[in-house]
Amino acid sequence: MDNPKLNDGMKKFLQTSGSPKFQAFQGMKIDSATFLDEIPGRERCAGCSKSRKFFCYTCYVPMPLLEARIPKVKLPLSLAVVKHAQEIDGKSTAIHGKILAPESVEMFTYPDLPNTDKSILVFPADDAEDVGVFVERIKSENEGIFPYNQVIFVDSTWNQTYKICHDPKLINLPRVKLCGIESLFWRYQRGNPITHLSTIEAMYHFCVAFHKTAVSPDYGGDYDNLLFFFRYMFFKIRGIYDPKSLRSYQTRPYLQQ
Template identity: 40%
Template sequence: MENSIVDNRDNYNVILEKQNVIDREPFRLLKIDDASGLDSVEGRVVCNKCHRSRKFFCYTCCTPLIDEKYIPHVKLPIKIDIIKHAKEIDGKSTAIHAAILAPDDVTIYTYPEFPVFSQDEKVVLIFPGKNSISIEELFSINNENNKTNNDSKNELLINGYPITRAVFIDSTWHQTKSIYKDERLRSLPCVVFKSRISQFWRHQRKSPRWYLATIEAIHQFLIQLHDSAYGTIDNYAFNDISTPTDKYHGQYDNLLYFFKYMYEKIHTMYDHDELRAYKRPLI
């Protein structure tokens, strides 16, 4: 028993040491546009819709308030619906980043508002439900269906993916469980993905660092979905990808454009090691 405890402690220390290295440059391996131009945007702007003063974008109306040249446009392979708990504070949520950066593919709903799905859509809920499956299993099930129906892979997959839409819940874990009781959500198949260590600067009580901010979760899910379909180019951030390729090479990394910018601003004002959010346990 003592040896087991020591081994677990040693393993955790190794993980902690590796994460400390990553935390020094957490976005180094990603292709995210330079956001320094946002520094030239002075003051706040009054939103034409709600008439409230905002910076860069209105998180209430999901509307950009600055010149489009400052905002990269991200095209996603599937549609993303975000269902936000009514008590979730708009200004503290990162869900708005997805709606601003990928406006053609992301829609935010405030519960009990709910997206309407057509019959031909293949929709999943990103939630660790009782019968949830992994992204890899999602592809495997699709391949088995192909064999059963004698259909080719391309006939059942939509642009190489077994789904057309994914639903995320934006709320605290306690609020999420209350939303999940809704039959409209419980009827959807649940999918989970491999998490990573969050770089979100807001402290969440009783949550380890692998609890991701909403924008981090969407980014992580899309990367794994793309990788399962086409693979990923190793160290793509340091390579000049001149030849067209279906493999992942940073196509969705700009979803973290505002997240990275705000992260860096926070870290100019506070020491990383002193922020409570980064003192949470890794596992």
């Protein structure tokens, strides 16, 4: 954290951070991201020639200066993210997942959809089950085996998400939701409860909940680096700006209590 502006902001942030949610990154195994502050500027993406800083959100690749230095995460099952064509790519956190866990995450632009065999959908419908409850139930009904290997997330505004989740290919998939997790997302969206998670938070918390019920009750931080860019941006933005003035990022309706 060499940036003096950030240090001032961080001091102020730490002085006012009485809420337990501000301590949420504590104890997580997230690599240091301070080298991101040393990235001199933007480069041209080799794929699309657009000017990008950390990663290209059109081509879903890290920029060459970062490629060897960012953490790589392996997730416990495949994640497919479906975004609406009208969504502005640069405003989504879902791309963090593709950059940090490229072998485990696939991106789709609706109406393109992944193969939905053995898939479940994260969607906060009334009939959706909590992830942990769902995994336990399915395992007990299948002699300890969890028969699904892909989780689909929809990365869009609430109205578009509702529409996409009612696509004939998705409507009959089992639905799960994440219950009782507070978002740390810096862009509070008016009218949304604080429990509406950004997409990368939903992806992360899904993997942790899945691990604890399907892999092992001991979770050792294997997926914490999914929040590598999220934590960096959280402190950067909290440190420099008044979060109320940020208009660009939006929460996603993954969570319902």
